[in-house]
Amino acid sequence: MLENYYPLLVILSIAVFLGFLVVALGVLFGPRRPTARKGAPYESGMVPYGEGRRRISVRYYLIAVLFILFDIEIVFFLPWAVVLRQLGVEGLIGMFLFVGVLLVGFVYVWKKGALEWE
Amino acid sequence: MLLSEVSLHDPVFRLAPLVIFLPLAGVILNLLIGRRLGELGAGLIACLAGAGAFAVSAALAFGLKSSPEGAIVLIWRWFQVGNLDLNWSLKVDTLSVTMMLVVSGVGTLIHIYATRYMHSDVRHHHEPGRYTRFFVFFNLFLAAMMVLVSADNFLMLFVGWEGVGLCSYLLIGFWFEGGEGGLGNARAAKKAFVVNRIGDFGLLIAIFIMLGAFGSLEFSRVFAAAPAVTATAPGVVLAITLFMLLGVTGKSAQLPLFVWLPDAMAGPTPVSALIHAATMVTAGVYLVARSQPLFVQAPLAADVVLWVGAITALFAGTIAVGQYDIKKVLAYSTISQLGFMVAAVGMGAVVAGMFHLITHAFFKALLFLAAGSVILALEEADHGHDLQDAQDMRVMGGLRSRLPVTFWTFLIGALALSGLVPLAGFFSKDEILVAAQQKSPAVFIILLAAAFLTAFYMARQVFLVFFGRPRSGAAEHARENPPLITVPLIALALLSIFGGVLNLPGVHTLEHWLEHSLNVTPAKFVLWIALVSLAVLAAAVTLAWLLYGRKPRATAREADPLAARLGGLYRALEARWKVDEFYSWLVVRPFERAAEFLSSIFDLKLINGLGDGLGALVQSLSTAASRIQNGFVRSYTLVFLVGVTAILAYLLLR
């Protein structure tokens, strides 16, 4: 049974081998003359200033999470719309329930003030 | 109360549980409010509980008259394990009701007596607060004894058996701080408990074997199946009956386990009368009588019972001759008489055994109570506190005129015990002797010798206590006790006189009564045996008169006249054949030494060391286990992965 997976194994081995090969070639044949400039973090050609990490308001995350939630709702809607005729009334009711649950979440989020940006 | 009936022919049988619950109610009432009610109230409650139980027993007896096949009264389903279905139910038949009547009847009289006796006793011991406690224990004993005799299965019987054992222990040690060195009474109680435990162990093993072989503990089922089981495995019933016998020797104080009963006299006198003479110690006789269908299947065991009883009867009789303690004489006499009963049931003369059980309950209770009356009188008259031991017969003497009621009742009891026609003891003892003569001449001779000794030591006791001149100041000033003491004596004396009516030759009331519950062989009256036993009685009394009556002992210190004539033999009797010392050498001392070794060397060094070591090991393991718990999610994940890897590795390498 496992022999069915033989081609997979071959591809995996080739990929691993190639990965090693490319890095090894670079190490073997590339010239190396390190300077301080070259060792500095790359910042699109600009001289870096300040800290690398920056504090971002937690609201971004909150909005981002909510965005993803409703985004996924859309992702659900699309295939559903395509096969809606086959699913019939059952599919319609199902989607209404789904949206209903999401709506409850929406109302909750709204009322809690998560959508306000002072 | 959950009352449902299996087979109740007569509604009066519904009352049966009351024989247990009335005394129990007495216990609870006295526990809760007895102390507040005072002596009168507490005593009244206890007596009423006993009298109520007696009334119920009498009602049951009347019910049995019309429907003698009896009934089984279910109180509640106890438990069900596998095929074993045990109920808490009462067997109401002629045998159990007979026992109930004896227990509650004699018990009530002794309760009444005790209300007065304990009044003095608690004051004598400067512990008036313990009055209520005594009656709590006493009623508890009644309840437990009722459980024992009314059980319809062996487990319930065992519960009662242990219950009376507990009460016996509690009451022997009632004055637990008293006795020799402040430990004597406690030691006596402990001894009774431990020795009884050996017997109980036997009974328990018998019950276990029974459970294995019969799959049931109910009397009716076990007895019905006994012939079939004997046919396939004869050894089983033999083993059951022999182990049962071990229980009997414990509870009914037979050889070799009789040693606890004399010590049990440390308890207050009503206790000796009720528990250690009239009722509890006869439980063994009752057990053998009840298990008659089993003993029929095991003739060998029945023979062993017979011989144990006969030898005990003689052996204890000899010891009684050499005792000076008024209660110890009676104790050994009890053992001896129990031997008669055990021998009777062993030879199949169950009715005779039960008959003697009843009459003995009358006159031995009477004797103990009368002895108690003597002791009480002496203690009350002992104003100078110069009496070393109020139970020593050597300090008595001449009490005939000073305690007339006590004297006459004691005399009646003694004569009834000795078997003077037409007192109760004559008929019951005669029946046993006739049965013995038919069974085996050797047993007949032994029992006759025991009867001779009985008459002799009783006559000796009467002469020592009541005749001659007072040998102490207390005896000199002794006065008769109040009616609360003497009325029960008179009642019991009447019962001792007329008790023989129960099973008169030719009428056989008891026999026809019991034949509904037991397999009876009709008793015969043989004139020559009656004459021989009367002749033996006459000889014994004459001998006693020659030794003790003709020239009464003058002082307390004098040696016994028998001592000079019998020499070493008498000293052996006086020392009770050194049975206690023998047991101590054989069992107690080695046991103590082993315990000493186990406790000081084995337990302290080895086991404790092992325990400490294990504890330390567990502690360190525990510390190690919680050290991995370092709080980092990464190490938790690592452990998780190690676990998965280990499982996969196992699957791969297996």
Next chain:
Amino acid sequence: MNSDLLTILLPTLALTGWALLLLLVDLWIPREHKGITAVLAAAGLAAALGLTLSQGRLPAMTDSTVMVISDGYALFLDVLFLASGLAGVALAHEYLKRANIANGEYYALLLFSVAGMMLMAHAYNLILIFLALELLSIPLYILSGINRPRLESEESALKYFLLGAFSSGFVLYGTALIYGATARTDLPGIFAALQSAPVNPVIFILGAVLLLVGLAYKVSAVPFHMWTPDVYEGAPTPVTGFMAVAVKAAGFAVLGRILMAAFPTVGKDLTPILWALAALTMLVGNLAAITQKSIKRMLAYSSIAHAGYLLMALVPFSNRLVNSDVQASLLFYLVAYALTGLGAWAVVTALEKQNGDGLKLEDYAGLGKSHPWLALAMTVFMLSFTGIPLTLGFWGKFYLFRTAIEGGFTLLAVIGVVTSLISAYYYLRVLMYMYMRAGSPSVERAPWLQVTAVAAALAVVLISFIPNVLLNLAGNSLLLLP
């Protein structure tokens, strides 16, 4: 529409709908009156309980898509979950006020979690099992962190979430592998495939083991237990109590279902693994509990140890002869453990202070004098945990050991007895503190906690007199076998 599906899931769906409504309604309930939310939540749970009980006469059945099942096993567990949910509400109400975290979300989340558990009991398909697992877990991740300003609570939530996600991966991977091997995700289908179709044994066993590992994490079996002490200690105490009892029961519910309905033919491969897990869990749980100073942590390890005992019941799962014993002893022990555990956590909650103090063993010193009834209840729970007669815990262990011995795993039963003996040390130490050390513990005035504790103690003692009734109930609640 699949009407069987609706019938079977009616209580679960009703509870879910109620939880959604509660979430909305709570928005308009002022903070001082969150008691209303608690009452509403309790009413919802009670209504679901009524619905479940009314389904008692329903015949054992699955729906046409073989997604869910309704049988005695599921109904029995439903009742257990809903009752635990009610206890969870009773435990929380006063605590939340005291800790100043009276959020209505607590109740809605609790209800969601209970719905997830019920779905778990009814799930008959690996996909649905995964969904139910998530539905029950995600609310708990939040609940662990609901005491937000406190660092321990946040830490607890984060750890629980991270490791929970990690283990969910295992469940999912296992499901995928099993599907790869058998082309089925419904349990009877897997069972049938194992018997007839050619199945790659390596892939299948790998999948089964990974699934097992994922669920072993949920019931905190050693060595997948590491999260338990930290999470239990950090989470708000009522949440911990609910988790320790209900989540464990749900995990075992689905573990028993999968093992007995889908995997009975691979017992040869899985039994040794379960054996080792059970033995390790009993040993490590009990040993580690000994050195704990905090009662919460001690009870956390104790819950690990009890997972070991419960696992022991499942070890002979493939032996059809003792199958009914396996189920009966498992369900019986779950009830015994639930009653004892909820009661014990109620006592712990009652003694906890606003700032999180009062959780050390020393804080229990003198409780026997100052609060005799509470101490007596705690005594009952500790004795029941140890397995001492006259408590339900004794019978639970008794039946458990009997099942193990009848299944032929005497050594495991011996380990169980020995570890129970070890456990006496730390359980009885609580009694020692309560009765033999002097102290003046202060107990929060919390009538519902006391009611829960005393009722649980009464049940633990009283039911122990009629264990057959409960055992028969558990024994008759058999799961439908394919």
